[in-house]
Amino acid sequence: MQASGWISVVAHWLMETFPESGIAAEWAALSTIDLGLPMQTPSMFQRSLAKDAIDSRLRWLAGLPTKAVLRAMTMPHQVNKQSLETGRREVKLALTSRAVVDPARIEALAQLSPSDFDLTKLIRLCEELNLAFATESYLSMAMLTRAIVDHVPPIFGKQSFAEVANNHGGATLKREFKNLDTTSRNIADLHLHSHIRRKEVLPTITQVDASNSLDVLLAEIIVILTQKGGR
Incomplete structure (x- = not known):
């Protein structure tokens, strides 16, 4: 107690x-x-x-004092404030943060060279998702997660991620993919398509963090492309 x-x-x-x-x-x-x-x-x-x-x-x-200073330096409003104060048209980021997408996954994707797919955009989406997390850009995180989910179905031979979730793998994999499809789509839609209101509540990391299911998805993509001779 x-x-x-x-x-x-x-x-x-x-x-x-x-x-x-x-x-x-x-x-x-x-x-x-x-x-x-x-x-x-x-x-x-x-x-x-x-x-x-x-x-x-x-x-x-x-480690809280250091963490607080770094976090304050990378919050979007602080970054913009510093840019305005220096009279410059660029922003400077000081980033030290946990990665939402494990850098090992991004590196594994970068090592692949599948003949049927160009992974450049997928890798960049993952990198930008990490950047959005580091700067606490949680609205961007929701949208980037949705973008990744919508980007990859052809790797599974499907037109939509709903098809992937319903047909690929065993029960556990289907459950993870269905959760990722439903959650990422609903959260992104909530912030992408909602009209302005008198009062807004910004999302927290708890709302937009789909890192576990996303890691499962990326791992499966690496397996599929490796088996197809993409390495």
């Missing part, structure tokens, strides 16, 4: 101190500290897991 209270207090402070930065969401996503029920004596294994979780959160807090 004390651990949960500590996590909650820190989360509240992060939301107040760094609003719209995504930092509070990172804190919330760290490992939970579970010592069992209040009246139970935790086992040595539970204690070990809890210690590791606490250590992880303390290391995260130790």
Whole structure:
């Protein structure tokens, strides 16, 4: 209970101190500290897991000052503000961020040379998705994810990603693809086609992050193209 209270207090402070930065969401996503029920004596294994979780959160807090500075430098409004202040018509980005698309996937795609498909645009979409995440451009993330999903069906011999989701692979793969198709399409449509309103609420990373299913998709693309002699 004390651990949960500590996590909650820190989360509240992060939301107040760094609003719209995504930092509070990172804190919330760290490992939970579970010592069992209040009246139970935790086992040595539970204690070990809890210690590791606490250590992880303390290391995260130790790196918070640097993280906050870097995040502030890469937020879109701050980047534009700096550009205006210097009177220049370009923006400068200082980026240090987790990748939504694993760089290893992008590198694997770049190593392929399939005769039937040019992967240049797919690779660029993945790179721009990482850039959008690094600058907390979550509207762009939703649209780029949708673009990737709509771009790749011919690799699977299909005209639409709905066909891919319904026909390719086993039950687990179909489930991932259907989730990616439905979620990415709905979220992108929500932001692409909605009219301006008196009050808007911007998306968070939680809303637009489809990285798990997207990684499954890219891995399957690499397998298919490798099997077709694309390497």
